[in-house]
Amino acid sequence: MLLRCSRRSHCRVPLLPAIHRITMSSSSSTTPLSSAAVEYHCRTKHSLTAGYARGPGRLDWANQPNPFLRFSPSPVIALPNPPPVASSVHYSALFHSPPPPPQPLSLDSLSDLLFHSLALSAWKSAGASTWSLRVNPSSGNLHPTEAHVLFEHPQEPRRLLLSHYAPRDHLLEIRTTVPSANRPALLPPPATAVLALSSIFWREAWKYGERALRYCNHDVGHALAAVALAAATLGWDARLLDGLSDQDLGRLVGVDKGCPAPPVGMPDKMVKGKAPWVERHHPDCALLLFPAGSEPEVDYARISDALRGFDGLEWVGKPNGLSKDHVVWDVIYRTAEAVKKHHPEPGERFSVSPWRKSAQLSEGLYKELKVQEVVRQRRSAVDMDGMHVMTKEQFYQILLHCLPSGEVSPGERQGTQSALPFRVLPWDAEVHAALFVHRVSGMPKGLYFLVRNEEHFDALRLAMRQEFEWARPEGCPDGLPLYRLSKGNYERLAMQISCLQDIASHGCFSLGMIARFEAVLRDKGEWMYPRLFWETGVLGQVLYLEAHAVGISATGIGCYFDDGVHEVLGLKDLEFQSLYHFTVGAPVLDKRIMSLPAYPGPGIDA
Structure with missing residues (x-):
């Protein structure tokens, strides 16, 4: 039996004419009190009409925590x-x-x-703030x-x-x-x-x-x-x-x-x-x-x-x-x-996955940057220009680096986390990506889906809207399990479900990370709840670095209307849940902000 969120929502997300109008409603059944992870997860969902999760309402600047311990x-x-x-x-x-x-x-x-x-x-400075x-x-x-x-x-x-x-x-x-x-x-x-x-x-x-x-x-x-x-x-x-x-x-x-x-x-x-x-x-x-x-x-x-x-x-x-x-x-x-883990699982042992490289389309897709340069130059964009168009090859290459198993042989399926940096995690991939493609040359605008664990393919297809195409995009590399669900301009919708933030629609593409949820908590335990978010963070870090390596930028989005995302995909109950959003595109730089070196030298305080 599927677990259901007890929180009730009655919002309607206004959509573009080319996209199905969606009526949002969550189930009326009660969340089991024994499931603290489910109770917390449902309680902290944002809703377009029922309101945002409980927060301070205003920032108490006098008590802003010191970022340095x-x-x-x-x-x-x-x-x-x-x-x-x-x-x-x-x-x-x-x-x-x-x-x-x-x-x-x-x-x-x-x-x-x-x-x-x-x-x-780096250190940043604007006016009296550093x-x-x-x-x-x-x-x-x-x-x-x-x-x-x-x-x-x-x-x-x-x-x-x-x-x-x-x-x-x-x-x-x-x-x-x-x-x-x-x-x-x-x-x-x-x-x-x-x-x-x-x-x-x-x-x-x-x-x-x-x-x-x-x-x-x-x-x-x-x-x-x-x-x-x-x-x-x-x-x-x-x-x-x-x-x-x-x-x-x-x-x-x-x-x-x-x-x-x-x-x-x-x-x-x-x-x-x-x-x-x-x-x-x-x-x-x-x-x-x-x-x-x-x-x-x-x-x-x-x-x-x-x-x-x-x-x-x-x-x-x-x-x-x-x-x-x-x-x-x-x-x-x-x-x-x-959600603490109190002891190892029966038979749990430390093991190391074979080192697997990721698939590559072309070295020329990246800037001539060392790893150290990319990681230290990474920044979170605060706005996107709404104009930059990335190439289809760059888009495919970024997604190839998002695959947990790396370059697989014919007949192999994605799922085991053995490619960098996913190999740091000892469980098979549980997180997928629903992509809103806005500005990729040679690709129709629309809603796409990256299946990062192909063992979940049938469950995903059954759980989502039956009218979706599940069509392979033209020119998609053989080892990339990417599918087009629906053609159309999803810019406005991407903005709406990401807490009405324009940055989700002004990039080349944005995405929601969709995790297998109910079965993971039921079969493994509630201690997997934080680990699902860890996996989304690992995937998000790859998106950050890939974007910078091809010369653009990215931003993680933690604010989104949870059940609005599920309604777009047709997901019901808690079988799959959206846990993190991201947007990738060309950044708009604020020239009022001055950049200073992180460690300028002995005895010098930036």
Whole structure:
């Protein structure tokens, strides 16, 4: 039996004459109270007529969270700035060639990894305001994601350090030293390091309210992809240690060490006032970094045993406060607690997918840019020009790089995530893309669909509007599972369902990421809820980089009318859900904004 959203909506989306008029209505049945993920997901949907998900209504600038976290006092390791680039791989070659020989772990290589994944990319200034940008994008440029690195100090063998990365100054803060006897369990040979991510929900909730949990998990996905791609330039592979429990991850990042204690009972309503505990970290995930082509023998039980000992270690430093006053959006914390992963799944083990290259149409489709240049020049467009037309070949090439399995042999099907950067995720692809094609030369305007896991094809076709064509576009590469659903001008509709934002219609194309939803939560567990958003973030990072590599830009869109998207596609109930939107096109640059270097030099503060 299909789960249904309890929230009722009665909106009609006004459409262009060439497109079917859509009447939106959600089911009247009740969402099972046992499904916290479903309850949260339905509660935080935006609706054109029923209203937006609960948020602050206005921005409390006096309490805007500090985007930079520091633990003081703690010893620091200054990283080379800028690091010597270990690899000069062209962007397109990274996807189409074997990885370069692996670099040894050193402060240079560790600096290279972080500088090209999680560091600042620029400072911006306009009038009296100055703000920073980062290599990894974030909703609202709020950056809830923090990174922690476990590694053996390359200049002090047998010293295993757990550190926090401080992007403001590009350095590592040593939180604790781990007994060297734990190295074989925590860093099984030939592993290089463990990089863990955590989220501070308050940073996003300050602006977005209840929907912030979605956006924090988008950001985790973007960060995962950023790290995986930066690691690949060093000849390293990256894979989620997804058999660790949330309790294990909490010990790894030290959520209880120096951070404000949570209340004994979770609030059951939104609360305003001083609540420093909302600045606590939520442990998200951990990545194992290791030489490409190898497969470390990971024993999750041994890692968990070693992490239990972290409770007794001496931890250094307390975090700086981020805001004076807070708003506790209770549903965020109750849902995050409910969707935790408490233990490995039966039979779950660490494995590494064979390295697969992505399909390539032509090297000439990309600018002559190194990987490092593309990732550090990536920006989120704030507006599109509404005129630029991209070539059909560029469009197809971008979508080929969105395929999880890379270049497949005849008869193979997309689904296994073995191409960069999707190979960082240990599950088969669950996310597809509904594309609104506006300005692609040689392609009719219309609604298209990219099937990223071909095992889902029959279910998708059955769930969607029966009048859709499902026709292969002219000239579409054989290995690209792209289908035209309907011809027509969808610009106005794309704008309407993306919270009436013109940027969704002014690009070359926009898209909604459609995830298999109900079956994933039912068959695997509610802990997959955040992971579906991680997958959309990984896909979004590819779209960002692909757009910049061909000379245009992109923007992630977290605000859209959820059930409006489903009605356009004919999707009912919760079998499939839209989790993220994106737009790709030529940016309109604001010449009033001055750009400054991210790290101008020793002793110089931009």
